[in-house]
Amino acid sequence: xxxxxVGILMFDDVEVLDFAGPYEVFSRTRLAPGVESRRTxxxxxxxxxxxxxxxxxxxxxxxxxxxxxxxxxxxxxxDILIVxxxxxxxxxxxxxxxxxxxxxxxxxxxLTASVCTGSLLxxxxxxxxxxxxxxxxxxxxxxxxxDNSIRVESDQRVVADGVITSAGVAAGIDMAFSIVERxxxxxxxxxxxxxxxxxxxxx
Amino acid sequence: xxxxxVGILMFDDVEVLDFAGPYEVFSRTRLAPGVESRRTxxxxxxxxxxxxxxxxxxxxxxxxxxxxxxxxxxxxxxDILIVxxxxxxxxxxxxxxxxxxxxxxxxxxxLTASVCTGSLLxxxxxxxxxxxxxxxxxxxxxxxxxDNSIRVESDQRVVADGVITSAGVAAGIDMAFSIVERxxxxxxxxxxxxxxxxxxxxx
Numbered sequence: 001x002x003x004x005x006v007g008i009l010m011f012d013d014v015e016v017l018d019f020a021g022p023y024e025v026f027s028r029t030r031l032a033p034g035v036e037s038r039r040t041x042x043x044x045x046x047x048x049x050x051x052x053x054x055x056x057x058x059x060x061x062x063x064x065x066x067x068x069x070x071x072x073x074x075x076x077x078x079d080i081l082i083v084x085x086x087x088x089x090x091x092x093x094x095x096x097x098x099x100x101x102x103x104x105x106x107x108x109x110x111l112t113a114s115v116c117t118g119s120l121l122x123x124x125x126x127x128x129x130x131x132x133x134x135x136x137x138x139x140x141x142x143x144x145x146x147d148n149s150i151r152v153e154s155d156q157r158v159v160a161d162g163v164i165t166s167a168g169v170a171a172g173i174d175m176a177f178s179i180v181e182r183x184x185x186x187x188x189x190x191x192x193x194x195x196x197x198x199x200x201x202x203x
Numbered sequence: 204x205x206x207x208x209v210g211i212l213m214f215d216d217v218e219v220l221d222f223a224g225p226y227e228v229f230s231r232t233r234l235a236p237g238v239e240s241r242r243t244x245x246x247x248x249x250x251x252x253x254x255x256x257x258x259x260x261x262x263x264x265x266x267x268x269x270x271x272x273x274x275x276x277x278x279x280x281x282d283i284l285i286v287x288x289x290x291x292x293x294x295x296x297x298x299x300x301x302x303x304x305x306x307x308x309x310x311x312x313x314l315t316a317s318v319c320t321g322s323l324l325x326x327x328x329x330x331x332x333x334x335x336x337x338x339x340x341x342x343x344x345x346x347x348x349x350d351n352s353i354r355v356e357s358d359q360r361v362v363a364d365g366v367i368t369s370a371g372v373a374a375g376i377d378m379a380f381s382i383v384e385r386x387x388x389x390x391x392x393x394x395x396x397x398x399x400x401x402x403x404x405x406x
Binding site: 015017020021023028034035048049050057061062063065067087136137157167168169170171173196197198199 | 231376
């Protein structure tokens with residue numbers, strides 16, 4: 001199978017569920033239903049990799065330590081770029097190396113998506129200019145200040161307008177399922193949701 | 204504040220959302236509402252640690268690599284023991300070192316809870332004998348074979364009968380919120396759910 005590569009950006013103070021929710025959804029999606037298909041990658045349409053500036057362990061919110069699979073220098077071509085959020089996004093708004101990596105990865109990706117305050121980084125790059133977009137409810141006003149051309153949506157969990165953004169934290173799970181559904185159909189997305197016992201919501 | 208320590212068992216092939224869901228809920232709970240209270244631990248009633256046999260990195264389902272905070276030898280006293288699931292639970296059913304650690308940690312803990320197939324390990328230790336309990340829908344029959352005195356519940360996301368068990372994967376988030384509610388009340392649990400934008404379900 002020709003798998004798509006999902007690349008999740010990692011950084012210190014990334015919110016745990018922001019990256020772990022999409023990680024779970026994409027890594028457990030199978031084109032064949034049931035439990036047995038999850039024992040191997042034979043029917044897996046995605047492979048998921050974590051990417052950070054360096055290979056040094058990341059300290060996520062709460063202190064969870066994750067070893068990235070790739071540094072910016074070693075990252076593979078990414079088909080689906082996921083930018084999670086968390087308080088760690090704030091210093092990255094002034095970090096040219098991270099911003100430029102996101103821009104380059106997004107330029108070559110088939111889809112770019114954010115979770116929670118990950119959208120602030122996409123906004124900073126101008127990727128949300130004149131688009132509808134969302135973020136965590138606590139950052140909706142801030143998002144508008146980063147780029148006042150953004151049409152900020154305050155009542156949707158997932159907003160797809162070229163770039164895909166989602167509301168806070170757990171809404172990243174809905175965002176991931178919306179991508180699975182777009183690429184592989186509703187049956188595959190719903191069956192994977194059933195496998196991980198996640199109640200999908202209307203987008 | 205006198206914080207409770209939440210200890211999450213980690214092992215190879217643990218399901219990502221099984222540990223990351225409860226990790227997120229407990230680590231982001233605050234006794235003061237809003238976004239600002241999440242910037243520090245001042246109002247945090249829990250601290251969350253990951254514990255594995257050794258300090259070697261764990262490879263979770265999909266390949267996510269996590270560095271445990273503690274080995275069995277260095278783990279602190281745990282107030283709330285969380286046993287996640289995943290295909291990695293199967294070899295642990297015959298692993299005396301892991302089983303004995305779970306037994307000892309559970310003996311001294313205020314609460315013991317499992318996510319998904321983590322309940323198989325509790326069942327193997329006899330901790331679910333004559334109790335109502337649940338697991339991932341794909342393992343309900345297997346759970347009964349591990350200890351046929353268990354009253355297996357097939358239609359609840361969280362089952363609290365002395366030991367707390369939950370259904371598959373994402374149901375661990377509901378389990379964690381049920382513990383937050385038990386210890387700190389519904390308002391704190393619901394406000395934290397709102398913070399992480401998770402739609403809580405009736406237990």
